[in-house]
Amino acid sequence: MNETNKLPPVVTIDGPSGSGKGTIAKLLADRLGFVLLDSGALYRAAALAALEKEVDLADEDSLTEVARDLDVRFLISDGCLQVLLEGREVSHEIRMERVSMAASTVAAIPGVRAALLQRQRDFRLQPGLVADGRDMGTTVFPDAPVKVYLTASAEERARRREAQLREKGVSVSLRDLLEDIRARDAQDMNRKASPLAPAKDAVELDSTGVTIEEVLNEVLALVQKRIAP
Ligand SMILES: Nc1ncnc2c1ncn2[C@@H]1O[C@H](COP(=O)(O)OP(=O)(O)O)[C@@H](O)[C@H]1O
Numbered sequence: 712m713n714e715t716n717k718l719p720p721v722v723t724i725d726g727p728s729g730s731g732k733g734t735i736a737k738l739l740a741d742r743l744g745f746v747l748l749d750s751g752a753l754y755r756a757a758a759l760a761a762l763e764k765e766v767d768l769a770d771e772d773s774l775t776e777v778a779r780d781l782d783v784r785f786l787i788s789d790g791c792l793q794v795l796l797e798g799r800e801v802s803h804e805i806r807m808e809r810v811s812m813a814a815s816t817v818a819a820i821p822g823v824r825a826a827l828l829q830r831q832r833d834f835r836l837q838p839g840l841v842a843d844g845r846d847m848g849t850t851v852f853p854d855a856p857v858k859v860y861l862t863a864s865a866e867e868r869a870r871r872r873e874a875q876l877r878e879k880g881v882s883v884s885l886r887d888l889l890e891d892i893r894a895r896d897a898q899d900m901n902r903k904a905s906p907l908a909p910a911k912d913a914v915e916l917d918s919t920g921v922t923i924e925e926v927l928n929e930v931l932a933l934v935q936k937r938i939a940p
């Protein structure tokens with residue numbers, strides 16, 4: 712048995728915004744009793760810290776410093792992920808649209824990604840990890856036995872976001888949401904450092920018109936096949 716075989720197993724779920732990564736990762740982690748890593752929350756917390764410190768989003772050195780010094784903690788409370796930035800609850804704030812776009816901008820900086828790499832790997836604990844993001848299968852956990860690349864059409868993803876926001880009492884035009892999604896896709900896919908792309912050994916699942924339960928069952932079948940029970 713080599714070192715890799717002794718490490719806890721990882722299921723990576725990468726894909727663009729609104730493809731259902733977070734939903735599937737949470738359900739899967741609950742079902743398997745695995746640890747959950749929402750890597751986007753880490754980039755979002757870094758972006759919020761930068762916005763609050765009024766750091767110029769073009770100043771790569773200062774943003775790298777913000778990421779290195781980031782005081783962020785994740786707690787699970789009543790089954791929900793709570794994000795604490797310098798001890799303050801920011802779970803809702805980091806999901807705001809201005810933070811989403813800033814997170815995508817901050818995440819394109821190689822120094823920021825390097826500063827957050829080990830923190831993500833530290834989530835790999837027994838009995839296993841489910842990690843969602845953009846580069847979980849390509850860069851952070853390249854040896855993961857199960858890699859999923861989840862997609863859905865941009866229109867469907869915008870509709871999902873609209874429904875999600877409507878539920879929170881926020882009304883946003885579908886056209887604006889579609890524009891935001893396309894802008895973020897382009898930024899995340901075209902950057903040099905760990906761009907959003909399927910790992911060579913990832914299984915690609917298109918969730919357009921597919922229910923959450925059906926996606927979950929497909930991923931569970933992969934887990935059963937590739938991770939020894
Ligand atoms: N297969 C699916 N069919 C319909 N709605 C979905 C599906 N997967 C996720 N959703 C819904 O879409 C929204 C965005 O999902 P989320 O998991 O936050 O996406 P991501 O983490 O990829 O940005 C949520 O409201 C979620 O309930």
Ligand SMILES: Nc1ccn([C@H]2C[C@H](O)[C@@H](COP(=O)(O)OP(=O)(O)O)O2)c(=O)n1
Binds near residue numbers: 818847
């Ligand atoms: N592993 C990751 C996770 C997120 N990011 C960046 C790129 C994304 O646009 C932002 C926000 O990610 P997040 O997964 O929270 O976004 P969505 O829920 O998919 O809308 O962070 C990244 O570069 N690498």
